Amino acid sequence: MSKTIYMDNNATTMVAPEVFEEMRPYFCELYGNPSSMHSFGGQVGQVVEEARLRVARLINAEPEEIIFTSCGTESDSTAIFSALQSKPEKRHVVISRVEHPAVKNLCENLDNLTGHKHKVTQLPVDEEGMLDMEQYRESLSDDTAVVSMMWANNETGVLFPIAEMAAIARERGILFHTDAVQAVGKIPIDVKKLAMDFLSISGHKLHAPKGTGVLYVRKGTPFAPFLIGGHQEQGRRGGTENVTSIIGLGKACVLAGHYMQKENSTVRLLRDKLEQGLLATIPNAMRNGHKTERLPNTANISFEYVEGEAILLHLDRFGICASSGSACTSGSLEPSHVLRAMGVPFTAAHGSIRFSLSVYNTEDEVDYVLEKLPPIIADLRQMSPFWEDRAKIAGGGSCGSCSCQK
Amino acid sequence: MWEYTDKVKEHFLNPRNVGEIADADGVGEVGSLSCGDALKLSFKLGEDGRIADAKFKTFGCASAIAASSALTIMLIGRTLEEALEITNEDIAQFLGGLPKEKMHCSVLGREALEAAIADYRGVALPMAEGEVVCECFGVTDIEVKRAILENDLHTVEDVTNFTKAGGGCGKCHDRLKVLIYEAREEKAPQPIPMSGPKRMTTIQKIKKIEEVLEREIRPALKKDGGDIELIDVDGNFVIVSLRGSCSSCAKSQTTLKEYVEKKLREQVLDTLVVEEGK
Numbered sequence: 044m045s046k047t048i049y050m051d052n053n054a055t056t057m058v059a060p061e062v063f064e065e066m067r068p069y070f071c072e073l074y075g076n077p078s079s080m081h082s083f084g085g086q087v088g089q090v091v092e093e094a095r096l097r098v099a100r101l102i103n104a105e106p107e108e109i110i111f112t113s114c115g116t117e118s119d120s121t122a123i124f125s126a127l128q129s130k131p132e133k134r135h136v137v138i139s140r141v142e143h144p145a146v147k148n149l150c151e152n153l154d155n156l157t158g159h160k161h162k163v164t165q166l167p168v169d170e171e172g173m174l175d176m177e178q179y180r181e182s183l184s185d186d187t188a189v190v191s192m193m194w195a196n197n198e199t200g201v202l203f204p205i206a207e208m209a210a211i212a213r214e215r216g217i218l219f220h221t222d223a224v225q226a227v228g229k230i231p232i233d234v235k236k237l238a239m240d241f242l243s244i245s246g247h248k249l250h251a252p253k254g255t256g257v258l259y260v261r262k263g264t265p266f267a268p269f270l271i272g273g274h275q276e277q278g279r280r281g282g283t284e285n286v287t288s289i290i291g292l293g294k295a296c297v298l299a300g301h302y303m304q305k306e307n308s309t310v311r312l313l314r315d316k317l318e319q320g321l322l323a324t325i326p327n328a329m330r331n332g333h334k335t336e337r338l339p340n341t342a343n344i345s346f347e348y349v350e351g352e353a354i355l356l357h358l359d360r361f362g363i364c365a366s367s368g369s370a371c372t373s374g375s376l377e378p379s380h381v382l383r384a385m386g387v388p389f390t391a392a393h394g395s396i397r398f399s400l401s402v403y404n405t406e407d408e409v410d411y412v413l414e415k416l417p418p419i420i421a422d423l424r425q426m427s428p429f430w431e432d433r434a435k436i437a438g439g440g441s442c443g444s445c446s447c448q449k
Numbered sequence: 450m451w452e453y454t455d456k457v458k459e460h461f462l463n464p465r466n467v468g469e470i471a472d473a474d475g476v477g478e479v480g481s482l483s484c485g486d487a488l489k490l491s492f493k494l495g496e497d498g499r500i501a502d503a504k505f506k507t508f509g510c511a512s513a514i515a516a517s518s519a520l521t522i523m524l525i526g527r528t529l530e531e532a533l534e535i536t537n538e539d540i541a542q543f544l545g546g547l548p549k550e551k552m553h554c555s556v557l558g559r560e561a562l563e564a565a566i567a568d569y570r571g572v573a574l575p576m577a578e579g580e581v582v583c584e585c586f587g588v589t590d591i592e593v594k595r596a597i598l599e600n601d602l603h604t605v606e607d608v609t610n611f612t613k614a615g616g617g618c619g620k621c622h623d624r625l626k627v628l629i630y631e632a633r634e635e636k637a638p639q640p641i642p643m644s645g646p647k648r649m650t651t652i653q654k655i656k657k658i659e660e661v662l663e664r665e666i667r668p669a670l671k672k673d674g675g676d677i678e679l680i681d682v683d684g685n686f687v688i689v690s691l692r693g694s695c696s697s698c699a700k701s702q703t704t705l706k707e708y709v710e711k712k713l714r715e716q717v718l719d720t721l722v723v724e725e726g727k
Binding site for chain 1: 451462489617
């Protein structure tokens with residue numbers, strides 16, 4: 044059994060074969076530096092510009108609004124530091140409690156990093172992972188420099204109402220950044236219809252290679268570079284371009300546009316089949332995150348009374364790749380900050396599993412997971428000291444028989 | 450991904466002695482759902498006074514399950530006195546070692562064993578009588594000190610790896626440092642010179658800052674027709690307000706950072722940051 048069933052696409056994705064082919068000539072043959080004066084390098088510069096255009100088209104931006112970076116994290120840091128530098132008199136930042144560490148840990152350490160005292164508001168979410176828009180409005184003040192909100196949550200896939208939130212920030216003259224690394228390529232985005240100033244993209248989340256990212260900066264938004272060096276990216280990001288990966292990202296954006304329909308139909312149906320199948324066959328299982336306001340590819344399910352790492356290692360034996368919000372998988376001792384912010388009980392948070400699909404998954408693969416996972420959960424529950432007690436606490440009835448199903 | 454030994458993997462995938470003994474002589478339950486791992490151990494004594502059977506039920510990660518399985522194998526055939534000699538290190542060694550972040554799984558096994566034997570003897574566990582140090586994971590000072598001594602732990606991170614204490618909100622880190630110091634001092638009672646970064650309470654900081662402002666900084670600023678006032682001290686941030694000619698001076702930021710902050714760092718605490726209040 045050497046087959047790999049990859050359902051961890053929110054962690055990283057396969058480089059699409061077409062993307063790899065597009066990149067191939069630029070390693071050993073056309074390896075020039077785009078900044079060189081000779082045409083050997085110059086021709087590469089033209090291809091980089093073509094890639095920029097392709098990325099811009101996916102989100103309906105202008106090519107000059109696209110800055111290539113090394114990853115989503117660099118894009119996030121660049122946006123937030125740039126916003127703070129352009130509004131030096133303002134010391135308030137608004138984020139959510141469920142942001143990716145790239146934003147959350149950065150904002151929690153702003154005081155040490157900038158040498159200035161900042162106030163950071165972390166907006167709570169409800170049990171479905173959604174924000175209270177009234178609370179968002181109230182959190183903004185004249186001292187607010189920037190709002191940074193993820194478009195789609197990496198763990199649950201929950202979507203924030205970014206269009207509305209950006210418009211509210213704009214009304215108040217506050218800069219708005221969205222970490223859209225999980226959203227770009229999965230849902231249609233048109234920056235011309237939106238009021239945000241910055242948007243972060245990560246290449247390896249949409250079938251381009253690791254080590255490349257994008258920061259969209261709206262024309263007219265004040266900008267201060269994060270990496271200072273040469274004149275690359277029009278002086279907005281020093282450092283020689285990761286040419287091959289940028290070319291790959293350009294191609295990946297073309298493919299993402301092409302597959303957008305499929306992502307929101309075929310992939311969504313596969314995800315729904317997987318999720319509904321697991322919830323129907325496994326007792327004491329629940330979905331984490333809003334049912335509809337969510338990415339089409341992500342299913343986050345908690346299996347009560349069992350621990351996530353144990354589930355993952357059993358799945359691993361069958362070549363099934365997923366991830367967990369359990370404490371043990373992260374090396375920390377507490378379960379995922381996202382699930383805790385949503386108030387998911389500990390009985391469930393430790394046993395949460397995230398499946399994130401892509402256009403490369405098949406129905407056979409979904410069926411295989413539906414066949415393999417229920418017995419794994421049942422076995423681990425037989426071993427769990429809480430499982431039988433739960434039946435006792437539940438007081439018999441239909442639940443009382445659940446534990447005997449195996 | 451964790452680097453588990455083959456033996457850990459083997460005991461995780463094929464755990465031995467899973468279950469509960471119906472008419473057990475002793476049952477020990479440790480851990481909880483909220484902590485992320487829990488172990489229920491039961492044993493039955495034979496007529497020769499040796500452990501004839503041992504079974505476990507575990508909620509937890511691969512290493513918690515493997516450690517439980519290993520523990521039951523090690524127990525069977527031992528007298529209670531011999532069983533109590535099993536340390537968490539023995540359990541880890543039986544499995545060919547555990548990742549250091551997972552050492553608490555072996556501690557969990559040892560604790561369950563002690564709880565089960567205490568249950569058989571009808572005595573209370575000494576650990577439960579200690580004072581809870583880590584609220585997140587309910588770890589007492591007795592447990593922490595014991596882990597420090599038995600496993601020769603030096604840092605808060607070590608303590609967290611072995612007992613989980615300090616792995617949550619982090620509020621108990623200072624208390625853990627004191628416990629490490631105390632435990633190690635009790636073990637080797639030579640005088641240990643006080644070292645490490647200076648710690649001051651906010652009140653101490655305010656008093657000291659006021660003193661330096663009064664003695665050195667204010668007289669210097671007054672020579673140029675300026676003045677300074679302390680507004681607030683919040684952690685390492687010292688909020689001040691510049692008065693007189695300083696307040697309109699273009700170089701006031703330089704004065705604040707290069708002079709005031711430097712002086713305060715030299716004479717009060719080298720981590721202070723001076724900011725101007727609005």
